[in-house]
Each structure stands twice: as structure tokens, then as C-alpha cells.
Amino acid sequence: MLVALGLEAVFGWPEAIYRRIGHPVTWIGAAITGLEARMNRPGPLRTAAGGVVTVVVTTSVAAAAWVLTQLLPAGWLGMVLSGVLAAPFVAARSLHDHVAAVARRLAENDLVQARQEVAKIVGRKTNALDMQGVSRAALESLAENASDGVVAPLFWGVLFGLPGIAGYKAINTLDSMIGHRTPRHAEFGRVAARLDDLANWLPARLTAGLFALACGRPGQVARILAADARRHRSPNAGWPEAAMAGAVGVRLSGPRIYGAVVAEEPWLNGGARDPGGDDLLAGLKLYRRMGIGVALVLLALALL
Numbered sequence: 001m002l003v004a005l006g007l008e009a010v011f012g013w014p015e016a017i018y019r020r021i022g023h024p025v026t027w028i029g030a031a032i033t034g035l036e037a038r039m040n041r042p043g044p045l046r047t048a049a050g051g052v053v054t055v056v057v058t059t060s061v062a063a064a065a066w067v068l069t070q071l072l073p074a075g076w077l078g079m080v081l082s083g084v085l086a087a088p089f090v091a092a093r094s095l096h097d098h099v100a101a102v103a104r105r106l107a108e109n110d111l112v113q114a115r116q117e118v119a120k121i122v123g124r125k126t127n128a129l130d131m132q133g134v135s136r137a138a139l140e141s142l143a144e145n146a147s148d149g150v151v152a153p154l155f156w157g158v159l160f161g162l163p164g165i166a167g168y169k170a171i172n173t174l175d176s177m178i179g180h181r182t183p184r185h186a187e188f189g190r191v192a193a194r195l196d197d198l199a200n201w202l203p204a205r206l207t208a209g210l211f212a213l214a215c216g217r218p219g220q221v222a223r224i225l226a227a228d229a230r231r232h233r234s235p236n237a238g239w240p241e242a243a244m245a246g247a248v249g250v251r252l253s254g255p256r257i258y259g260a261v262v263a264e265e266p267w268l269n270g271g272a273r274d275p276g277g278d279d280l281l282a283g284l285k286l287y288r289r290m291g292i293g294v295a296l297v298l299l300a301l302a303l304l
Helices: 002-011 015-021 024-039 046-071 075-089 092-107 111-119 131-178 190-215 218-231 238-248 277-303
Strands: 256-258 261-263
Touching (some): 002 092, 002 131, 002 277, 024 131, 046 075, 046 190, 075 131, 092 111, 092 277, 131 238, 131 277, 190 218, 190 238, 190 277, 218 238, 238 277
């Protein structure tokens, strides 16, 4: 997992490779799309059908990863090759680059382009967001995806190797595609959403702790976590988001628009000010420090 994190942080997933063969997550997404189109039908068995799709996709991806591990040589070479295969399931660099693109547009006072950049990483409507709204959305995405895209896959990879990290990414992709509270997916994606909640329960709290340590004010962040983390609509996302809010000294979450619906979400660290472009840069710095902390933890585990 240390090899995987290092490779992804340095190289990411090159655009030339993506254009030629896509990405392992897009392959998983294509399988989900095909199965969902066939299996998602109204009726009393809709939840069960979604559960079958969730189990089939997750076990198939984990099993394929296990087969690959059996083909690898023993020793250091096998470990390095396993890290190469695991690297696409970590999103350390890609997440940083997407959020940094938003920060650059804000620094240029280009609100239109900043909205377009942040729309790539959030699900809410962005065409009416002001500078503070764009900064808040980007910081929330940075915090939540630090857990979903970095800490959680590495956590399951440490426990179960390549099958663990690949299986987790299948669960997370299922949730992002069908785990929505929409008429089409509320029942069909219920199992995927609950499984994703379970898989992220501990990693989300570990991420919050890492943010608290990385900012150098763990006591202050801990107080905000205790007060606000459980107020979030998600059982997990509130932890890294509340930690980010406390570490940077801004308020996050709050009301937002999804489609035509206004979601009246509670504030995290509500007594603080709204974030701006400089706070987004501070969040990125915190994210990089957290990444170094994750690498040190993995190194320590490897040495032990």
C-alpha cells in the first residue's frame, strides 16, 4: 500500500493511458451500468435485485484481484508489482489536482471557471455559487474524498491486500452510481449505500484524526468533531468535513441545492466565517500534510 500511495501521488493515472484503455474504476462503472440497466425494475424485488448487483460486482472485482495476486512472484518483486496494481485504486494526486484547479481559478477571480471546475467534483448545482460557496464545496469534497479516495482504500488494502483495496473501490463506485435517494435508486441502491457506510465507518474517523494531528491543534478539532460530526446527513462524511472545518477555521456544509431541491443541512463549525480562496489553499496544504502522515503510518506498519 505504501508503494501504491507513492506511485499514485507522483504519477497519478497518465492521460495517455486513460485515453487508450480507460481506468479500472471506469471498467467497474461500466459493469455497474450494464447490470443496473438489466436488473433495476420497479417492483417488490427491487431492493433484492440491487443487493444481487452489489454482491456480484464486489465479489467479482475482489476475486479478480485475488487471482492476480496468485500470479505474482514472491518476495520484493511481487510486493512492488502488487503496489503497481493497487495504485489506480488510490486517488491522492487526482483529488489534489482537481481541487487545486478550483483554487487556481479562485486566485484569478474567475468565478465562472471556478464553478465549472468544482462541478467536476461535487453533485450539487454550482451555477449560482459565489466565491465562498465554491470554496466551501471544494473544501467539503477535499475532506470527504480524502477518506473515500485515500485513507479508506489504503485501510482495506492493509487488511486484505490487493483484493481488499479493489473490493473497497467496487463498493465505493457502486455507492456513487446507485446509492442515491432518487426514485430510480432509493430501493435499488439501498444495499450498496449501506455497505458503503459500513466500509467507510472507521476510515472516516481515522481521516478526521489525521486531519486533527496534521493541523497541530488536535484539541480544538476534537471539540468541533464532538459537537458537529454527527449532525451531518451522512454517518461518515461529517467526520472528515468537521475536522477540515475546525483545522482551517471556517464553517462547512449548510444549505445547498441538489437538482431542484434545497437541502437544509446543518453547519459544521457554524460559528466560524465562510471560506475563501486562501482557505482552500490552506485545506490543500493540510491534505498534503495528512498524506505524508499516512505514508509514515504505512512505513511504520511495513517495518513492523
